[in-house]
Amino acid sequence: MAGGLRSKIIVMETIELKPATETKKEPTTTISGSEAVLNAMIAEGVQTIFGYPGGAIMPIYDALYDYSTRLNHILVRHEQGGIHAAQGFARSSGKTGVVFATSGPGATNLVTGLADAMIDSTPLVCITGQVFAHLLGTDAFQETDVINITTPVTKWNYQVTDATEIPTVLAKAFYIAKTGRPGPVLIDITKNAQIQQFEYNGYTPCTHIRSYRPKPVVRKKYIEEAAKLINEAERPFVIFGQGVILGKAEKEFKAFIEKAGIPSAWTILGLSALPSDHPLNTGMLGMHGNYGPNVLTNECDVLIAVGMRFDDRVTGRLDKYAKQAKVIHLDIDPSEIDKNVKTTVPVWGDCKETLPMLTALLEQKMYPQWLQRFKDCTQKEEEEVIREELNPSGDILTMGEVINTLNEITKGDAIIVTDVGQHQMVACRYAKFNKSKSNVTSGGLGTMGFALPAAIGAKFGAPERDVIAIIGDGGFQMTIQELGTIMQSNVNVKIIILNNRFLGMVRQWQQLFNERRYSFVDIQSPDFVAVAKGYRIEGKMVSERKDLKGALQEMLTHPGAYLLEIMVGKENNVFPMVPQGCGVSEIRLK
Amino acid sequence: MKQEYTVTVYTENQVGLLNRIAIIFSRRKINIESLNTSPSEIEGIHRFTIVINEIEDVVRKLVRQIEKQVDVLKAYFNTNDQIVWQELALYKVPTDEIAEKVKVERLLREHGARAVVIRKDYTIFETSGHREETDKLISVLEPFGLIEFVRSARVAIIKESAGFHLKLREFEQAEPSEEAVENEYLDQGKDVFVM
Ligand SMILES: Cc1ncc(C[n+]2csc(CCOP(=O)(O)OP(=O)(O)O)c2C)c(N)n1
Numbered sequence: 139m140a141g142g143l144r145s146k147i148i149v150m151e152t153i154e155l156k157p158a159t160e161t162k163k164e165p166t167t168t169i170s171g172s173e174a175v176l177n178a179m180i181a182e183g184v185q186t187i188f189g190y191p192g193g194a195i196m197p198i199y200d201a202l203y204d205y206s207t208r209l210n211h212i213l214v215r216h217e218q219g220g221i222h223a224a225q226g227f228a229r230s231s232g233k234t235g236v237v238f239a240t241s242g243p244g245a246t247n248l249v250t251g252l253a254d255a256m257i258d259s260t261p262l263v264c265i266t267g268q269v270f271a272h273l274l275g276t277d278a279f280q281e282t283d284v285i286n287i288t289t290p291v292t293k294w295n296y297q298v299t300d301a302t303e304i305p306t307v308l309a310k311a312f313y314i315a316k317t318g319r320p321g322p323v324l325i326d327i328t329k330n331a332q333i334q335q336f337e338y339n340g341y342t343p344c345t346h347i348r349s350y351r352p353k354p355v356v357r358k359k360y361i362e363e364a365a366k367l368i369n370e371a372e373r374p375f376v377i378f379g380q381g382v383i384l385g386k387a388e389k390e391f392k393a394f395i396e397k398a399g400i401p402s403a404w405t406i407l408g409l410s411a412l413p414s415d416h417p418l419n420t421g422m423l424g425m426h427g428n429y430g431p432n433v434l435t436n437e438c439d440v441l442i443a444v445g446m447r448f449d450d451r452v453t454g455r456l457d458k459y460a461k462q463a464k465v466i467h468l469d470i471d472p473s474e475i476d477k478n479v480k481t482t483v484p485v486w487g488d489c490k491e492t493l494p495m496l497t498a499l500l501e502q503k504m505y506p507q508w509l510q511r512f513k514d515c516t517q518k519e520e521e522e523v524i525r526e527e528l529n530p531s532g533d534i535l536t537m538g539e540v541i542n543t544l545n546e547i548t549k550g551d552a553i554i555v556t557d558v559g560q561h562q563m564v565a566c567r568y569a570k571f572n573k574s575k576s577n578v579t580s581g582g583l584g585t586m587g588f589a590l591p592a593a594i595g596a597k598f599g600a601p602e603r604d605v606i607a608i609i610g611d612g613g614f615q616m617t618i619q620e621l622g623t624i625m626q627s628n629v630n631v632k633i634i635i636l637n638n639r640f641l642g643m644v645r646q647w648q649q650l651f652n653e654r655r656y657s658f659v660d661i662q663s664p665d666f667v668a669v670a671k672g673y674r675i676e677g678k679m680v681s682e683r684k685d686l687k688g689a690l691q692e693m694l695t696h697p698g699a700y701l702l703e704i705m706v707g708k709e710n711n712v713f714p715m716v717p718q719g720c721g722v723s724e725i726r727l728k
Numbered sequence: 729m730k731q732e733y734t735v736t737v738y739t740e741n742q743v744g745l746l747n748r749i750a751i752i753f754s755r756r757k758i759n760i761e762s763l764n765t766s767p768s769e770i771e772g773i774h775r776f777t778i779v780i781n782e783i784e785d786v787v788r789k790l791v792r793q794i795e796k797q798v799d800v801l802k803a804y805f806n807t808n809d810q811i812v813w814q815e816l817a818l819y820k821v822p823t824d825e826i827a828e829k830v831k832v833e834r835l836l837r838e839h840g841a842r843a844v845v846i847r848k849d850y851t852i853f854e855t856s857g858h859r860e861e862t863d864k865l866i867s868v869l870e871p872f873g874l875i876e877f878v879r880s881a882r883v884a885i886i887k888e889s890a891g892f893h894l895k896l897r898e899f900e901q902a903e904p905s906e907e908a909v910e911n912e913y914l915d916q917g918k919d920v921f922v923m
Contacts, residue, residue: 285744286744286747289744289747289748289751290751290755293798294798294799295744296744297743297744314798347798348801348896348899348900349739349740349798349799349800349801349899350798350799351899471796472792472795472796473789473792473793473795473796476788476789477789477792
């Protein structure tokens, strides 16, 4: 037995901590399925795993006990927290997040995070334990049909019942999660396969699956057609999404818009791909986006969409969306082309490749008059919305001024993680960013409870950076238990609760569209600072302007995690707003 | 305009893939009229034949969603004039009724049917063809006490297809050529580039 263990260690030591390395093929050793799982993690360069143990995944946890110097396992307080943490990790690091959970309730607790990662294209590999293979379908203790439950919310999933499959299946899992349009992958491993000893020949990373073509062949013809349209345009407009970040194409994107001189606006997942202060950055698209980008979407003559998917929160009513424009759509996923908006020229491909090809064919240009239109709109929005939001005339704090004050301190260098609601829209509208991968939010699914665990993961993904979570009083109570994870793993995250004593976003809709019938949005909260202290996390509550900046500074200079509760106006609304069912140019300033 | 489309999908042989494909339809509340899975011309590669009643735009989007699945090699959609298709039907009738009252021989000939089982108590006929043809035999047999009827899903051959062998060879390479990764949309540029 001791000999077996030794030879295992020799195999392990040949593994370097860089992504997807091949492990030494000889000598062949006998190891367990569980060890094969962990070897795969190491070979793929995984350093941090978020997880929660249980009966059906115990063999993997038992093996983990011996790997704890090479794999950092973070014990979360709920599997949903685990998967959101892995998402935060993936978003701030650009790597694949990894989650372990047990069968049954452990696995079903992952579902919200899987749906979130699926719609936001976040690369994850989730490992769930499953009952013994001979018990499948018998309603055994903690047996759930995890594969079928998660099929609609995974890019790929697979059940392993035999340990010999583990190295190849995990190699596929990592390959699929990260390549093409990224997404979550779930591997369900029956307990017998975790225990089973088998002849291990090392780990070979996957580089090709014949039925899967993540990297489309770029067609010159369409690049040329797109370039022609852009060169002939008089009022071109670029809208970009997370594709730029996922494709690690921030530089290529910047070069593209700078050469073409085209004003650009972002979806909330595209936020931070282009520095906030870039002269061509005209702001945010969509329901609570900026005035100019929304109104002028319906005035541009060529609309160039880069790595975005025309979500309904961005487009408003489709039959009133950019009808006058020729549309160029750059996307890696062919099923996005024409899905919501009819494309004039599709540029199917990885934008890291397609953008430089396109840029090469463009004329150096500027559109001073057209850009001025955006500036005029900004001016109007400034006067009618922004000024009062950032420098309120009343005594009561606004969410906007909190973000604005935070900008003064962080100078745009922090990672901002937001939950879902008014505070999310305000943070995205007003937070400044210098660096990519700095905005972490649940965009597509709008999952309340995302921010606290995602901030934990984001900190592990970018330990050298400040991570600030901005959360509503409602959403904070959805995953409040992750304060325990912060305590136990000493995660240095800063938590700002913007407390308006309401489920603010829903209240806003009830006010505007349901005649102020405030139906169950009046939410009570515990003493958040006391709760934090219960978890041995420092904290403070402020409600006055004179204390705001000092409190934020104190939070940021505090050596560990810190919770700052900020009391803001109860019935403030987020504007501008494109009401549901309206076109983008019908955006309301009040 | 809604019409019948036949979707042909070449896939890996993977447990769970049937569900993955089926939910692409059910998620959008689209009824599958018929679904058949079978081997294909290539060993180890499965072929799904799915019939739905929809407008072309919807079918095109569905097919792209299907093709996006990791274990799917390729999906096609065709109207009825682009395929040759058949459905198989079985009919069980009481033998004495049939033997007494019907000219069995003529019946079989007229409907391209044959008897698969003849027992003292019942006889099973089989025929294949289009929906209307197999339907017609039901109405013929009903007066004679049709006991059971069952019809299979549609199986279809695409008239224009050259089979999947060449394509598969391309897919097996790390860098497939443009033709191999063709996409319905991109190949019909001129038809689709209308605003
Ligand atoms: C899990 C979940 N449940 C319900 C919703 C619907 N919802 C969207 S915003 C919102 C209100 C959020 O309130 P709060 O967290 O206090 O943030 P605020 O809007 O006040 O900033 C709700 C209930 C949601 N997005 N996610």
